[in-house]
Structures are given as structure tokens and as C-alpha cells.
Amino acid sequence: MDLMELFFISLGTAVIVCYGVKLLLFSRILFPKMWFPLSKSFFTSMGEWAVVTGASEGIGRAYAFALAEQGMNVVIMSRTKVALDQVAKEIGDTTGQKVKVIITDFIQENVFSEIEDQLRDLNIGVLVNNVGVLPSYVPCKFLESAELDQTITRVINCNVKTVAKMCKIILPGMEKRRKGVILNISSGAASVPFPLYTLYAASKVFVERFSQGLQAEYKDKGIIIQAVAPFGVSTRMVDYQKTNMMTLSPEDFVKSSLQYLRAGDKTHGSVCHILLGWLLQSIPSKVLYAEYVLHSLQDYVKKKAAQRALNATFENHKNK
Known part of the structure; x- marks a missing residue:
């Protein structure tokens, strides 16, 4: 066998192995229950309580319901008391779990000492950092944003600062007990630089990098920290777009995303959104922009x- 023949055999073997690995990884996406199974008692084994920010509607509300259905008591947080009280009643009536309501506006400064006081004595096993603000539903260039100074403060306080502060409050207890789950809700818009939603997308990049860094730091403590980056979900933030194969209801998205909890430090949360993420990253930037x-x-x-x-x-x- 000469060197040229050996080279082509080696090259062919490498290609087969490469595509075999890709096929295996793709099968993990298609069958998350088989590859990333969770026991029925998984969430309750993490702790008695789950904390969900931005839980008055949309994805946050869906997470609160899903975790209560798994047997956890839930703390739901938002700035709208009427909506939170209604969600609390629905969760209590439907699941029989305890619900604690905390009214707070994450856009404002200096709200976290009071939150820490209200959470101090709770055995918190799950944190869902969901609260977020989109500067404008209609896309626009950065300098065209209305009230730009206030918009920058709102986005940083709500989308960036809150994630770090809530982790600061809750992570020490998880580290001490050597178990816990933190889900930080990012966005598919953070997959690539996203013109016309520049400030929002950049804030969600922070969520991803912060989550991935924390997971590397605390994985050996038995804590799962994951960035969840959905694309289309029918919520108020996107004007309740009609659901379809790509735009999921909050309930369907949350149910799907929880199946990928053990899939790594970042997930798009559903098969369709994972494929969309791959497609978006493969489009040449000259076309995309x-x-x-x-x-x-x-x-x-x-x-x-x-x-x-x-x-x-x-x-x-x-x-x-």
C-alpha cells in the first residue's frame, strides 16, 4: 500500500467517523427523553422551592406551572400584583402546591436586598431567570430607539443585572447543599449579531456567557446551570404571534425545553429551534445583514x- 492510498483510506475513515458523530448528536436532539432522562422526583430532589422571575405571563408563567406540576412550591415574581395573584390562585387550585408572590420591578435600582430577605429561609432547588424586556417590538437602529438613555438602563437592569443578582442570592444555598438547577432565559437572537435588535440581542449574549461560565465553575458542585435560548414563542413580547411549527406556545416550549435540561450549558429548547439556530449560523453574514x-x-x-x-x-x- 503506497502513501497516497493510505492517505485516501485515512481521509475516508475520518469523514465516516465525522458524519457518524454528527448523526449521533442529531439523534440526541430528536430523542431527548432517551438521551437526557429525568426521574419523576428529579426537581423535588433539588429542593422544596422554585423561584421564577417574570412569572405573571408567558414563558415565566409556564415554567412556574410546570415546576409546580412536578411537585415544587413556587415563588413567582413580577411587577404586576393583579396578574401574579391570579397566577398564584391558578397554580394553587390546579396543583395544590404553595405559591409565594413577590411584587418587584426589576427595571428599578436597589430591589434585591428586599428580595433576598423574602427568600432567605426557603430551600430553593430551582431558579428560572426569565424576566426580560425588549426595547421595541418593531425593530429599529440603536440611535433611533425612543428615550435611548432610559432604554439602555431598562435593558441592562432587567436583562443583565437581574440575572447576576438573582444568582448571587440563590447560588450560595445550592453550593452549600451541593445540588440545584438554574435556568437563565436567553434568546435565539443571541446566536449571531442581530441588527435592529442590537441592544436586546447583546444583553442576551451576556446571559449565555454568564451561564456557561457559571456552569464551568459550579458543575462539580452538583449544580446544573443552563442558558435556554428560544426563537419564536407566542408571548406579549412578540405580540402573541400565531403558533405554528416554529412559533410555540409558552407551555409547549417549556415542556420541550425541560427535556433538554441535561443536554449541556446551552439549549434552544426544541427540535425546530435547534435546527433554526444551526441554519441561522450557517447563513453568510453578507446575506444576513x-x-x-x-x-x-x-x-x-x-x-x-x-x-x-x-x-x-x-x-x-x-x-x-
Whole structure:
């Protein structure tokens, strides 16, 4: 066998092994229950209580319900008392679990000492850092954002500072007990630089890197820390877009994402969103950031918002 023949045999073997590994990894995505199983008592074994920020609606509400259904008592946090009280009643009536309500506005300064006091004596096994703010539903360039100084403060306080502060409050107890789960909700928009949602996407990059760094630091303490980066989920933040294969309901997304809890320090949370993440990262930046593409995105969202407002007006007149 000459060197050339040996080279091609080695190259062919390497290609087969490479694609074999990719196929194996893909099968893990398709069958998370088989590859990343969780016992029925997994969440309750972490601790008695789960804490969920931004739990009055959307993804946060869905996490609070899902964890209560797993047998955990839940602390739900948001700035809207009426909505939180309603969620607390629904969780209590549906699951029989205890619910503690904490009213707070994460956009404001100096709210965390009071939160720490209210959480001090709880055995917290799960933290879901879900609360977040989108500067504007309609995409726009950074300097075109309304009230830019206030917008920067709001996004940093809510999307960045809150994640770090809540981990500072809750992580020490998990480290002491050598167990716990922290889920930090990022966004698919953090997968690549995302023009017209620049500030929001950048804040979610922090969530991912912070989560991945913490997981490396505390994995040997028995703590799971994961960034969850969804794409389309039908919530108020995206004007309740109609659900489909790519845009999931909060409940469906949360149910799916929890199946990937042991899948690593970051997950997009569902098969469709994982595939979308791969696709987005494979598109050449010259195409993704072309003026035509950005203008098309802006026009599309504006039309969707206008159509939704028109439909809402029609419904209001019809119901009078």
C-alpha cells in the first residue's frame, strides 16, 4: 500500500467517523427523553422551592406551572400584583402546591436586598431567570430607539443585572447543599449579531456567557446551570404571534425545553429551534445583514403590528 492510498483510506475513515458523530448528536436532539432522562422526583430532589422571575405571563408563567406540576412550591415574581395573584390562585387550585408572590420591578435600582430577605429561609432547588424586556417590538437602529438613555438602563437592569443578582442570592444555598438547577432565559437572537435588535440581542449574549461560565465553575458542585435560548414563542413580547411549527406556545416550549435540561450549558429548547439556530449560523453574514434583508424584516414586523391593531379595533367594535 503506497502513501497516497493510505492517505485516501485515512481521509475516508475520518469523514465516516465525522458524519457518524454528527448523526449521533442529531439523534440526541430528536430523542431527548432517551438521551437526557429525568426521574419523576428529579426537581423535588433539588429542593422544596422554585423561584421564577417574570412569572405573571408567558414563558415565566409556564415554567412556574410546570415546576409546580412536578411537585415544587413556587415563588413567582413580577411587577404586576393583579396578574401574579391570579397566577398564584391558578397554580394553587390546579396543583395544590404553595405559591409565594413577590411584587418587584426589576427595571428599578436597589430591589434585591428586599428580595433576598423574602427568600432567605426557603430551600430553593430551582431558579428560572426569565424576566426580560425588549426595547421595541418593531425593530429599529440603536440611535433611533425612543428615550435611548432610559432604554439602555431598562435593558441592562432587567436583562443583565437581574440575572447576576438573582444568582448571587440563590447560588450560595445550592453550593452549600451541593445540588440545584438554574435556568437563565436567553434568546435565539443571541446566536449571531442581530441588527435592529442590537441592544436586546447583546444583553442576551451576556446571559449565555454568564451561564456557561457559571456552569464551568459550579458543575462539580452538583449544580446544573443552563442558558435556554428560544426563537419564536407566542408571548406579549412578540405580540402573541400565531403558533405554528416554529412559533410555540409558552407551555409547549417549556415542556420541550425541560427535556433538554441535561443536554449541556446551552439549549434552544426544541427540535425546530435547534435546527433554526444551526441554519441561522450557517447563513453568510453578507446575506444576513444586507440592507434589503433588514428593511424587509422591519416592514414585515410593522405590517404584522398594524394588522394586529386593526383586528383588535374590529373586535372591540364588534363586541360593543
